[in-house]
Amino acid sequence: MYKTNINLEEMSQKEAIEYLNETVQPETGSIPAYLLGDPTIYDLEHKKVFLKTWIFIGHESEIPNKNDFITRDVAGYSVIISRGADNQIRGLYNMCTHRGMKLCRADAGNKSLFTCPYHGFNFKNNGDCVGVPLQKDIYGDSLDKSQLGLHKIRVESYKGLLFGTWNDEAESLEVFLGDFKWYIDIFAGRAEMEVMGPPQRFVIHSNWKIGADNFVGDSYHTMVTHGSIAKLGMVPSATYSKKGYQIHTTNGHGLNLGTPNPDFAFPEELKEEYKSNLTVEQYEVLSNLKNMIGNIFPNLSFLISHTKIKGQLISNTSMRIWRPISVDKMEVITWFLVEKNAPEDWKRRSRESFILTFSPSGIFEQDDTEVFTDITAAASGTMPLVKQLSFNYTMGLHRKPVTEFVGPGVVYDDKFTEANQRNFYRYWLDLMTK
Amino acid sequence: MTMEKMLATYEFEQWLYREAKLLDDIDFDGWFSLMHPSLKYQMPVRVNKEGIERPDYALDMFAFDDDIELLKIRVDRLKTDYAWAEIPPSRTRRLVNNVRLLDYVPDEKAVVNSYLMIYRSRSTDIHHDLISGERHDEFIFENGEWKLSKRFFIVDQTTINTRNLAIFV
Numbered sequence: 349m350y351k352t353n354i355n356l357e358e359m360s361q362k363e364a365i366e367y368l369n370e371t372v373q374p375e376t377g378s379i380p381a382y383l384l385g386d387p388t389i390y391d392l393e394h395k396k397v398f399l400k401t402w403i404f405i406g407h408e409s410e411i412p413n414k415n416d417f418i419t420r421d422v423a424g425y426s427v428i429i430s431r432g433a434d435n436q437i438r439g440l441y442n443m444c445t446h447r448g449m450k451l452c453r454a455d456a457g458n459k460s461l462f463t464c465p466y467h468g469f470n471f472k473n474n475g476d477c478v479g480v481p482l483q484k485d486i487y488g489d490s491l492d493k494s495q496l497g498l499h500k501i502r503v504e505s506y507k508g509l510l511f512g513t514w515n516d517e518a519e520s521l522e523v524f525l526g527d528f529k530w531y532i533d534i535f536a537g538r539a540e541m542e543v544m545g546p547p548q549r550f551v552i553h554s555n556w557k558i559g560a561d562n563f564v565g566d567s568y569h570t571m572v573t574h575g576s577i578a579k580l581g582m583v584p585s586a587t588y589s590k591k592g593y594q595i596h597t598t599n600g601h602g603l604n605l606g607t608p609n610p611d612f613a614f615p616e617e618l619k620e621e622y623k624s625n626l627t628v629e630q631y632e633v634l635s636n637l638k639n640m641i642g643n644i645f646p647n648l649s650f651l652i653s654h655t656k657i658k659g660q661l662i663s664n665t666s667m668r669i670w671r672p673i674s675v676d677k678m679e680v681i682t683w684f685l686v687e688k689n690a691p692e693d694w695k696r697r698s699r700e701s702f703i704l705t706f707s708p709s710g711i712f713e714q715d716d717t718e719v720f721t722d723i724t725a726a727a728s729g730t731m732p733l734v735k736q737l738s739f740n741y742t743m744g745l746h747r748k749p750v751t752e753f754v755g756p757g758v759v760y761d762d763k764f765t766e767a768n769q770r771n772f773y774r775y776w777l778d779l780m781t782k
Numbered sequence: 783m784t785m786e787k788m789l790a791t792y793e794f795e796q797w798l799y800r801e802a803k804l805l806d807d808i809d810f811d812g813w814f815s816l817m818h819p820s821l822k823y824q825m826p827v828r829v830n831k832e833g834i835e836r837p838d839y840a841l842d843m844f845a846f847d848d849d850i851e852l853l854k855i856r857v858d859r860l861k862t863d864y865a866w867a868e869i870p871p872s873r874t875r876r877l878v879n880n881v882r883l884l885d886y887v888p889d890e891k892a893v894v895n896s897y898l899m900i901y902r903s904r905s906t907d908i909h910h911d912l913i914s915g916e917r918h919d920e921f922i923f924e925n926g927e928w929k930l931s932k933r934f935f936i937v938d939q940t941t942i943n944t945r946n947l948a949i950f951v
Contacts, residue, residue: 452832453830453832454830454831454832455829455830455831455940456829457831457832459832544842544843545827545840545842545843545844546827546829546840546843547827548827548843548845549940549941549942550941550942550943550944550945550946550947551941551942551943551944551945552945552946553909553945572864573864573866574864575862575863575864576859576862576864576865579859579862579864580855580858580859580862657852657855658851658852679941684843699842699843699847700847700852703844703845703846703847704848704852704855704856707844707845707846707947708845708942708946708947709825709845709846709856709946709947709948710946711855711856711859713946714867714945714946714947714948715864715865715866715867717867717945717946718866718867718869718945718946719866721945
């Protein structure tokens with residue numbers, strides 16, 4: 349039995365890790381509630397997860413031109429993601445190296461030079477310090493500007509998706525994504541994709557893992573939480589979300605693949621483009637896709653959704669991160685992606701369906717947020733820890749993966765299982781206890 | 783200001799107050815009946831720009847981008863038993879002020895700007911959400927009534943500090 353006077357705050361880091369190892373049991377489907385509400389866990393996550401892994405930043409199409417930049421957050425730190433005059437994409441810590449002032453306060457723009465608002469130090473968008481006001485006069489010849497370049501963050505991309513990490517020892521992005529790339533190809537690499545507009549941002553009083561958990565494998569909730577959608581006739585039935593496959597790979601990544609679909613969910617005009625970007629097997633999956641919901645560890649969730657709006661079927665593709673703000677609060681940042689070469693009317697309708705379903709006003713989105721908030725409230729504080737409350741993640745434990753599926757990973761036929769959530773928490777636990 | 787414009791300004795103030803009351807009273811059907819079939823109901827995403835560059839909102843991404851049909855879907859959804867986001871409904875208080883009549887053709891059309899502050903309280907939460915912004919509204923006079931034909935709501939936050947927009951702005 350565990351101690352009942354447990355207090356993570358008073359434990360050493362080593363003891364807290366031991367306690368995690370004792371109490372978090374992904375393989376048998378037992379996940380304690382305190383993971384969602386304990387500040388010690390949250391602090392440890394910042395160090396062990398968010399400072400260690402690849403974190404999603406944005407899409408290359410957000411900075412299409414030379415000197416375009418966006419500012420984004422990586423593990424709580426603002427970074428400038430800039431496309432240099434040499435067309436190379438770089439990540440720079442948004443902090444003046446002289447005294448630490450934030451260099452750039454805009455969300456996006458086009459600039460080759462950043463000037464610090466404090467003392468006016470100048471930095472090129474490759475990070476070089478190129479100007480110090482009155483330098484000769486006040487420093488003489490003693491200041492070596494080459495030592496004052498902006499701090500860099502590692503940035504790598506896959507199929508247009510940009511990720512950053514503060515961990516110089518982290519494996520390459522492609523290795524980190526591993527077999528999951530096969531599915532990312534379908535999601536983000538099926539055609540030339542572009543982000544339309546700026547991302548949408550809103551705050552939910554929720555622990556970030558609830559969002560990741562929901563997207564990585566929880567199609568079960570759609571019957572009830574999103575029951576209104578079936579009532580409105582936007583999807584055929586409440587159990588619509590059951591059919592398909594649940595798939596996960598190493599490093600906690602996972603997705604639910606809704607299939608089959610009698611209709612082609614994407615613009616017919618682009619079939620050749622899809623075929624040229626995908627393997628025969630990937631194209632077959634795309635052709636039969638009715639939806640795709642997944643999570644790239646830790647907090648990038650993605651979605652292809654196909655619904656009937658105003659009597660017409662239309663799909664929309666979106667991504668969101670669950671950016672932790674505190675143990676019980678997160679910022680949701682949502683991007684809408686669309687095929688660049690799709691007909692204008694298709695793009696317009698796809699955006700319309702995204703806004704109606706998965707923007708902050710989205711009629712799918714909003715019911716989830718209600719759930720996330722209440723789970724977080726119930727898991728917070730000391731009681732769930734001392735009373736050892738835990739959640740049941742045993743769905744599908746009795747089932748065996750299928751072997752005949754065309755894509756890689758551990759695959760279950762039928763989406764109603766919690767294998768992906770167990771896989772998510774297994775990798776999370778591995779990182780936390782490393 | 784002419785007497786005619788004063789009276790018209792008063793009329794639109796009263797229109798907006800009545801609209802606020804219908805929404806705060808959860809009378810969505812009543813609210814929906816104020817809309818003109820040509821409605822465009824938009825809330826652009828607000829962005830942080832360098833300096834005073836304007837407009838500081840997106841022209842191609844919205845938190846709401848509805849026509850009358852989409853708005854009807856939202857209203858109908860709120861009446862199903864599964865619209866969890868608003869079960870029980872938020873308690874809201876819409877404060878409308880700084881109403882300015884920008885364009886007015888009697889018995890035909892009008893353009894009205896106003897400020898909006900929404901107080902939102904959910905369930906037993908002790909914290910509340912505040913959503914503030916500016917409305918650019920357009921009206922069409924039809925069958926003896928002013929109907930809203932366009933709403934463009936410019937919210938004052940780039941990160942919206944409310945869990946969702948299951949409420950109307």
